[in-house]
Amino acid sequence: MSDSGSGAGHQRFADWAGKSQNAPELVAAATVAVLRDGPGGLETLMVRRNSKLSFVGGMWVFPGGRVDDGDYPPARPDDVFAASRAAAVRETAEEAGLTIPADDLVPYSHWVPPTTLDKRFATWFFLAPAPGGSVTVDGGEIQEHAWWQPAHTLARHAAGEIEMVPPTYITLMELAEHPTAAEALAAACGRAGEIPRYETHIALRDGVPVSLWHGDAGYDAHDPGAPGPRHRLTLCEGGWRFERT
Numbered sequence: 494m495s496d497s498g499s500g501a502g503h504q505r506f507a508d509w510a511g512k513s514q515n516a517p518e519l520v521a522a523a524t525v526a527v528l529r530d531g532p533g534g535l536e537t538l539m540v541r542r543n544s545k546l547s548f549v550g551g552m553w554v555f556p557g558g559r560v561d562d563g564d565y566p567p568a569r570p571d572d573v574f575a576a577s578r579a580a581a582v583r584e585t586a587e588e589a590g591l592t593i594p595a596d597d598l599v600p601y602s603h604w605v606p607p608t609t610l611d612k613r614f615a616t617w618f619f620l621a622p623a624p625g626g627s628v629t630v631d632g633g634e635i636q637e638h639a640w641w642q643p644a645h646t647l648a649r650h651a652a653g654e655i656e657m658v659p660p661t662y663i664t665l666m667e668l669a670e671h672p673t674a675a676e677a678l679a680a681a682c683g684r685a686g687e688i689p690r691y692e693t694h695i696a697l698r699d700g701v702p703v704s705l706w707h708g709d710a711g712y713d714a715h716d717p718g719a720p721g722p723r724h725r726l727t728l729c730e731g732g733w734r735f736e737r738t
Contacts, residue, residue, distance in 0.1 A: 516608035516609075516613060517610070517611060517612060517613050518613070519605065519613050519614070519615040520559055520560075520612070520613065520614050520615070521559065521560040521573050521576065521577060521580075521614075521615055521616075522557060522558060522559045522560060522577070522580070522614035522615065522616040522617075523557055523558070523560060523577040523578070523580040523581040523584065523616060523617045523618075523619065524554065524555045524556065524557025524558075524581065524584070524616055524617075524618055524619070525555055525556055525557060525581045525584070525585050525593065525598065525618075525619045525620070525621050526538075526555045526601070526618065526619070526620050526621070526664060526668065527555070527556065527585065527589070527591065527593070527621055527622075527623050528620060528621065528622055528623060528668075528674035528677055528678065529622070529623035529640065529674055530673050530674050530675075531640060531642065533642055534642060534672045534673060535642060535643065535668065535671055535672060535673055535674050535676075535677060536640040536641060536642055536674075537555070537640070537641065537642075537643055537646070537665070537668060538555070538556065538589060538591075538623065538628065538638065538639075538640055539553045539554070539555070539638065539639050539640075539641055539646060540553070540554060540555070540556055540588055540589060540630060540635045540637065540638045541553050541554075541635065541636045541637040541638070541655075542554060542634065542635060542636070543633065543634055543635070543636050544636075546634065547612070548612050548614075549658055551656060552655075552656045552657055552658060552661075553646070553655045553656065553657050553661070554657065554658070554661055555618075555661065555664075556584055556585045556588040556589045556591075556635075557580075557581065557584050557585075557588075557616070558580065558584040558587075558588070559580070559614060560573070560576045560577055560579075560580040561580065561583075564576040564577075564579035564580045564583065565579075566579075574600075574617065577617040578595050578598055578617075578619070579595065581593070581595075581598055581617070581619050581621075582594075582595050582598070585621075587631075588630065588631075588634065588635045589628045589629070589630065589635075589638060590626065590627070590628055590629035590630070591623070591624055591626060591628060592624055592626070593621045593624055594624075597621045597622060597624075598619040598620075598621050599619060599620045599621065599678055599681045599682055600617065600618075600619055600681075600688050601618045601619055601620050601664070601681050601688070602617075602618045602660075602664065602688060602689045602690070602691065603615070603616070603617050603618070603688065603689070603690045603691070604616045604618065604660045604690075604691045604693070605690075605691065605692040605693065606693055607693045607694060607695040607704070609695055616660070618660065618664060620677065620678055620681050622674055622678060623674075628640075642669075643665040643666070643668040643669035644669045646665050647662070647665055647666065647669065650662070650733075651732065651733075659693070659704050659726050659728070660691070662726070662733065662735075663691075663726065663735070666735060690707075691706050691707075692706070692707070693705070693706065694706075694712055694715050695715075696711065696715040696716065696717045697717070698717035698718060698727070701727060701728065701729045702727075702728045703717040703725050703726070703727050703728070704725060704726040704727075704728065705717065705724070705725050706724045706725065707724065708722055708724040708737075709721075709722060709723055709724040709725050710722050710723070711725075712724070722738050723736040723737060723738045724736070724737050724738075725737075
């Protein structure tokens with residue numbers, strides 16, 4: 494169990510639990526955690542979205558975005574995974590100016606957001622080693638970029654300096670366990686047959702939003718008070734709390 498968080502985005506996440514259950518249609522998307530080794534060890538490329546954007550505006554994320562029609566292979570127009578890989582390459586070039594070979598992408602996880610969001614992106618997360626070249630952002634959709642160690646990014650979030658969404662938070666927590674990019678990539682390759690898939694359920698406990706995932710005792714019933722195993726992120730003001738038993 495660990496604690497971290499920011500009060501700045503608390504209300505934004507609290508709103509998840511209060512919206513209609515008429516869930517918007519899922520849109521395919523992809524994102525890439527670009528990894529390199531810095532002076533202190535593993536670093537990930539983080540970019541900050543323009544605060545004026547309607548979707549996760551102002552948040553620090555990995556480069557990524559929705560899958561476009563042109564990302565689908567002509568011979569396999571229904572292959573969402575292949576399209577997600579193409580989108581991951583395209584979005585990293587558009588948002589960070591980096592050209593990542595598709596073969597360098599390592600599938601890491603797949604996330605389906607709660608039904609309470611206005612925009613729902615079913616997102617493939619990939620890892621990739623940093624290619625050569627400098628990061629460039631357009632100053633429009635993407636305002637800033639930084640290479641930070643995962644633990645440093647989490648610490649900035651805990652101090653209320655930056656905002657992020659739960660999938661980014663969980664990914665950074667896991668990457669913080671690896672001292673180098675090579676080790677993180679090797680670990681991801683080693684679990685290629687068992688890629689984690691998260692379909693988030695949101696519930697309130699004492700007025701505090703809780704993200705529940707498969708394996709949590711309260712997952713199916715959307716009941717964060719159910720006794721038993723835990724696999725959740727409590728989005729409390731003053732400290733996000735991750736629990737997995």
